[in-house]
Amino acid sequence: MRNKVLIGTALLALILVIAVVWYTSAINVSIVSIVTPAEVGTHDSGTVAILLQNNGSKDINVSLKVKNTMEDEKGVSVPEPIIIVGAPGSGLDALPAEVSLKPGINQINVFYGYEVPGIKKIEVEVYQKGKLADTKSADLRVLPPQIRMELQYTNESKSGYDIYKVFGSLSNFGRGTAVGVAVNISIIDEATEKVVSSSTRTYRIRDYTFNQPMNTWRGKDGLETQAPVALIELSSGAPSNESYLPAATVAKGKIGNRFRVVAIAQWQDQVSNAEVLIPP
Template sequence: MRNKMITGAIIAAVLLSGMVLFWYFTPSEISIVNIDAPKEIAIGQLDELRINLQNNASEDVNVTINVKNAFVDEKGESLKGFTILAYGNLSNMSNYKSLNAVDRPQKEVLLKPGSNIILVSIGYQVPGAQKVEVEVYQQGKFADSRIIELNVLKPTIEIFLEKYKSTNGTNEIHSVYGYLRLRGKGYAPGVAVNISVIDEETNKTVKTVTRGYSLHSEEDIPYSSQPLVIWQNRIFTYDPVTGAKIDTQTDTYSPIVVIELAKDESSTEKYARSPVVVKGKMGDRYKVVVTATWVDQFVSSEMKIPSSLATYKLPYPYGRKVQK
């Protein structure tokens, strides 16, 4: 009797193991048809993967999706989790379901029979090639996977300087304007800009200041240029007849450096709109050096004051005003 029980248990275990193995190695009815992805994506730009899944079953099937390397931070580390933006069946696009942006390592979605689309958000803070792997599981069993590679573009930073010369009584006023440009699509956070004035006779730094900037270049604009010093003034007025509120914003683009060369005594003008102000005497010679550093990029531009070259005349003295 005991031997029969043992034999029966062994047979049951073998049958159960066989069923499990048969289930595990039976080809899944779920497969990844293709993944549409942008060939290029800019740093800091959110984009999406379009995952096409085929459900060959005659009924709805719940599957678990895992997307690896969907997001990478500025340190180059892949973040856990991803965001499904929407999913649905191609035969009825109106039934697309939009999900809340909740990041989890894996997510379950319901596939209708036929072709299904899943939209997944992606974004990267470092340039270069990035591999994204999509895995699909059905009831815990691996169904299919696919790896794609996309290129994350890296914009470049540039520095431009302009000068303006004027007089204040018998004193010469040399103003230097600076512009930071991002060439190419993308986002450049944490650009460190150093502005220094050097005495050319002693080669010593007279004044220096470091400021931080963030640049963003829109998709339809080849480059984005930003003045290094902007003062904003906002005025609210009201229409006396209708009471309508009028919002007027004035942006003043000011010099990054003002150098006053006095014939006799320096003026009492503070030039408060500029971060670097130097007051010297006629005959003094200075060099304005501006550098910008971002990730592994370093650019610089310099200008001598006074210059033997003809001074570029700006259309507006000491500050450019733009009304919005």
């Protein structure tokens, strides 16, 4: 009985040794490093380089799982990002497709893109023959846009009317591009505090863009000029029949009335405000 136990123990130990030797001998790939930019902005695009070491003397096939190189508008990682195998332009594959590694250092480029700012932890897993061979992670800082808004006005008088045109512009002082910036323009009667006209539009503004017009008009000559975002007509008599397009927010009153034009721009958790009193 004792001999059977000893034999069984020896066989179990031998099986474990063989399994360990087989497993370790089958794994001859490792992740050397994950090379990322120092920082990127929202809606930037580019590639992260994953350096893999084939420690063997022959080509091997491996598969990769990469997390958090691409995210959607909610900050959720896209499950299958796109990679470039080898030098950029040599071919495209969708992860986790199997790729071939030559002996030595191999470079895999993975596209990145983010819509939500913050610190992103890129995680890479490499598998050989279905077994996890190595893992590594790296942090990438994604910077947000910095939205600012400004209102200016001009006025002109003609045949019993004072016309005030309010122009708006957006600026982005940040590294990231802002998509879906919602801007509401409201004209408020100062006497009643009631909103008499209001409209909302969305904008896209690239990084480091300054004084981007919020409304434009293309004339018959094909040239594009800045157009007002709001217009106020003050009359000494009856109001005119003019629609004042392309201004989407229009108010008409009597000379002596006062109105306040309020603009609120919002992108995610950022809010920028501007207002102007008409007449000043």
